[in-house]
Amino acid sequence: MFDTPAGEDRDVLAGRHVLARVVYGHHGGRPTLYRGSPRIDVHMMAAPAVPFTETWVTDRPVRSGLQDDLVYAEDGEHFFCAVRVEESGVYRDAVHAAYGAAFRTAWRLGYTDLFRVWNLIGDITGDNAEGTEIHQDFRAGRALAFDEWSGRLEGIPAATGTGSLGTGIDLYFLACRPGRATHLENPRQTPAHRYPDRYGALRPGFARGTHLASEGYGTGALYVSGTAGVLGDDTVHPGDIERQLDVTLANIEALVSGENLRQHAVDAGYGLAELDSVKVYVRDAEHLPAVRARCAEVLSGAADVVFLNVGLCRPDLLVEMEGICR
Template sequence: MTVTHPGLARTAALDCLFVRPGDDGRARTAGRHVLGRVTYGHGGRPPQLHDGAPLARMAMAAADDERITEVWTTDRPVRHGRDGGLVYAEDGEHFLCAVRIEEQDVYRDTVRAVYEAAFTLMWRLGYTELLRMWNLVGAITGRNGEGMENYQDFCVGRAQAFESWSGRIPGMPAATGIGSLRPGIDLYFLACRDGRARHLENPRQTPAHRYPDRYGPKSPSFARATLLEPADGSRPVLYVSGTASIIGDDTVHPGDVERQCAVTLANIQALVAPDNLRRHGLAGGFRLADLDCVKVYVRDAEDLPAVRAHCAKALGAGPDIAFFNVDVCRPDLLVEIEGICR
């Protein structure tokens, strides 16, 4: 089956598209089954099951900003369920689940418990290849009840969960850790059963899990990208993590959003390029023009026009792009970008 994006047609077992207010979302998913919906909108609430699939509502836009719904579709019939606070859907090959952690003084123990609950559910249902994680953290650079930065607090719990599951989940997948406009933490995960997940690092950047301790007591637990080699033999898909203006482990060009945007896009180009895939023992490769379902996070509202212009020049008119005015995981980072290369 084919899902058509503006200016782009393709066939994929697992696909993603953005639906905006006024779009005919049902027409655009005709012949497909919905695995999950994530609305990046004006308010948030715990995930629920809606029309046979998870629906997560994230507080990522001001009242007068455009609301975007990220829709994950599959060519297989979908089954759905609830396990404690987790809501999920599966199609026999792909799995999506979402969960919310309400505001707390200290997050680490709850983050660990929620991550382990998600891992347990995935494995119980037979989905052992973790592909992608999204972590939306309210007041991400604010302080918890102990004075630790909320993102660092979150990273401790996530790292502990991966350490506990290291015998069953040997590699960390692509991820985004970004601010949101309400307290608490919203999370969602993608996994698969028979496809193969290959986790990639960036030659321009220190692997996040090897960051020095000045960034927190536990390093961030994610890879710079994950390549999915689908079980059906179709073309690989590359999930690009949230990427920012970091060389090695240092923020570069603090205070200069245009130069940070340029470095961020150069980092993505180096990550997805054929040379980097060969470095990981993989064939093929991508260009910036292959990015789709791009999410761009901009810390300061006054920087949005410049970032929009820079992305339009670098990415062209083809990809579906959404922009959000939210905090990034370091106070000196002004922009972060993620996407999918097909």
Template sequence: MTITHPGVPTRTGAPTCRFVRPGENEEERTEGRNVLGRVIYGHGGRAPVLHGGVPLVRAAMAGEGADRINEVWVTDRPVRGGRDGGLVYAEDGEHFLCATRIEPDGTYRDTVRGVYEAAFALMWRLGYTELLRMWNLVGAITGPNSEGVENYRDFCVGRAQAFESWSGRIAGMPAATGIGSLRPGIDLYFLACRSGRVRHLENPLQTPAHRYPARYGPKAPSFARATLLEQDGGTGPVLYVSGTASILGDDTVHPGDVERQCAVTLANIEALVSPENLRRHGAAGGFALTDLDCVKVYVRDAEHLDAVRAHCARVLGGVRDIAFFNVDVCRPDLLVEMEGICR
């Protein structure tokens, strides 16, 4: 099934993300642009569907009493949506958003590999050959599977196998987030593009995740620390920052101290997006922490939420689109993780 949303493009930049909170007008927040997809970070969840012709993901990320966040991806181009098996997607001729869900199971690795490969095949068939960003919301992320293996490590095996099998066609691993969810199973959505120059960036302060030693699991996590899209037409670069935490090298630092973990996390992001790091990767330009937008902050323990909010307010200033979620992080000793987008 396909549904087309007509529109006259006035800009041709990358899709824009906006957070719409209860009581806000979506059309005003998105400036009347065409919707490419929605992700509701709310109190419950279900498998993604086509709603109004574009993907709608409902992820259980907001606990009792917390406001839900409607993450809306918009574009200046006409949008066409469709379904392919368990995948729902939308495309605008340059950009592609796809979503799916893996229901709870004793082990995940084989299903994860199959789902990733199906998504890669659809993306490739439609002509979107550059991965930009992936989100993986994993229930009981640090809990054990039926074999006693941590769910995140089990997930990482399947994801790595999919990237290995597609290594001849997909050039590099993109920015990604792997974070806890408040319900079992795995919700996944990702962005890809057709044109533009894509660079996957690493952080000089951190070991590349895909080179982590075996003590972190049988397969290292398959993602880059950020992905830079240098767009055609001179519309300016967009930098997608992966989920980032208090890790130096490959070690967690300051376990038990949420303030110091916040400081290291933000310092990691600052080094990652800096002009020096972009030059290191052969790219011009660069960003500061105050250029971050669409910031999501994941806090493991509810009692730390106020301290993390205050720390982010001091450092990030007046970022409008920032959301906080009380969910597990991918290591038991990590108290906070952050991600965002720089334009």
């Protein structure tokens, strides 16, 4: 299973089945079923940027369903679900309920290895109706859900938590059958669940990456979480886009290296040249040319790379990246 960020290429989809579509475009909306599989539209681009569709495909037949506000699909080995939390004065309880619904559906169907999550949050560093930062409000609801489901799901997955151009919060999840996912930490960064209290009493719930073992051939795939210019738990080089981006790239390189994977008992290793399906989130539009140029220098010319001009989870972060090595 893999994604095609540039859109649905007919050669890629020939003879395969669509597990889900995520449309990164000019507007958002509630998840729906489209042509027999989930579709979610997320407001992550402003005109004249060209929307793209992230399409998750599989060799297996897909079964899908709609349950209250949640849409899902499964193929016997992989599970996808998406849910939207509408704009609210306070998000904690709604996020708790949304995560709980996703976890409950995955667990009921036997997909207890959650390996990748996206959290796309409107006005991410703004304040909610109680004066709490919306990102912190979101994290409180997520933490409640993970605490509630501790012991029934296999660890904490790779994740991205970034801003969106719309309102509300869009969530989508990938999971698989037990025994394939290995969640990874980064030797250059403090594990998120060990962050000090200055980042909030409720710690972030994500791993720095997740390696998903193959279904019998190859080395599998490594899903890189949203990664930024953070060393230990501190943002470095505030205001300096070039240096923050270089730290971001170095952090990814350390995460995916054979040395780090061996520390997690994974027999694989990658470099930046193997990073594909890349999303680059850039806070300030004036930095886009420099970020594009640097990425062109270090990433493979064959990689699918998209750039999104949105807010990030800390006001002093300028750029964040994610991707997949396979």
